[in-house]
Amino acid sequence: EVQLVESGGGLVQPGRSLRLSCAASGFTFDDYAMHWVRQAPGKGLEWVSGISWNSGTIVYADSVKGRFTISRDNAKNSLYLQMNSLRAEDTALYYCAKDRLAATAMWGFDYWGQGTLVTVSS
Amino acid sequence: QSVLTQPPSVSAAPGQKVTISCSGNSSNIGNNYVSWYQQLPGTAPKLLIYDNNKRPSGIPDRFSGSKSGTSATLGITGLQTGDEADYYCGTWDSSLRAVLFGGGTKLTVL
Numbered sequence: 001e002v003q004l005v006e007s008g009g010g011l012v013q014p015g016r017s018l019r020l021s022c023a024a025s026g027f028t029f030d031d032y033a034m035h036w037v038r039q040a041p042g043k044g045l046e047w048v049s050g051i052s053w054n055s056g057t058i059v060y061a062d063s064v065k066g067r068f069t070i071s072r073d074n075a076k077n078s079l080y081l082q083m084n085s086l087r088a089e090d091t092a093l094y095y096c097a098k099d100r101l102a103a104t105a106m107w108g109f110d111y112w113g114q115g116t117l118v119t120v121s122s
Numbered sequence: 123q124s125v126l127t128q129p130p131s132v133s134a135a136p137g138q139k140v141t142i143s144c145s146g147n148s149s150n151i152g153n154n155y156v157s158w159y160q161q162l163p164g165t166a167p168k169l170l171i172y173d174n175n176k177r178p179s180g181i182p183d184r185f186s187g188s189k190s191g192t193s194a195t196l197g198i199t200g201l202q203t204g205d206e207a208d209y210y211c212g213t214w215d216s217s218l219r220a221v222l223f224g225g226g227t228k229l230t231v232l
Contacts, residue, residue: 035221037167044124045159045167045210047221059219095166105214106221108157108172115166 002026002111004096009116012086020116022079022096027111030054030074033099035109036081038092038118048094049081053102064090086120093117125150126211126224133230134201142196142227144211150222154214156194158187161208161226170209171196201231 008020036048049060049070069082094116097109127145134140158171169178171187186197211224
């Protein structure tokens with residue numbers, strides 16, 4: 001059974017940093033691209049960042065470029081999101097999502113975690 | 123404002139059919155595959171359609187997808203109260219080099 005379990009969310013002050021993790025199981029992690037998608041309270045889905053199977057291609061939404069860094073450790077079946085210079089508008093539920101294929105694009109996000117909540121507030 | 127445009131809401135009676143549109147341009151929908159997601163209240167999104175019109179295993183054939191030019195459509199037949207959810211389209215934008223989601227459509231089954 002495919003499982004994606006996010007962790008690392010919490011309450012953080014504006015300007016501070018937070019690192020999210022996503023533990024994957026039930027599939028061959030290094031065969032697939034992975035993504036982070038967020039959803040602000042009461043709002044729609046917003047894609048944040050994606051990484052190819054071998055970390056060779058990394059892409060970001062303009063809203064987080066230069067502040068967030070996505071990475072993966074295939075040996076540990078884990079995906080990460082380092083979030084720096086956090087702003088109030090980064091407050092959201094952050095989902096880890098598995099793509100159907102290895103390259104970074106959007107082939108269909110076939111599995112999603114339950115999300116970890118990040119709240120940026122003083 | 124999303125680059126992909128969806129109607130904010132649609133509604134229909136149980137047993138009826140509904141369609142949800144998703145409009146983009148040649149950089150996104152026009153030249154890339156579209157996928158559709160269902161998000162039931164309080165849950166993570168679920169993949170309904172990928173590659174414009176393919177259903178993952180376990181998704182009933184009441185759900186269908188199509189694409190024409192720079193627009194895509196999700197169709198749902200035999201509506202059930204359990205279909206009440208938010209629906210999102212998604213695709214890759216080759217110019218922006220980014221994944222795009224539509225703004226979402228809330229389906230109400232009256």
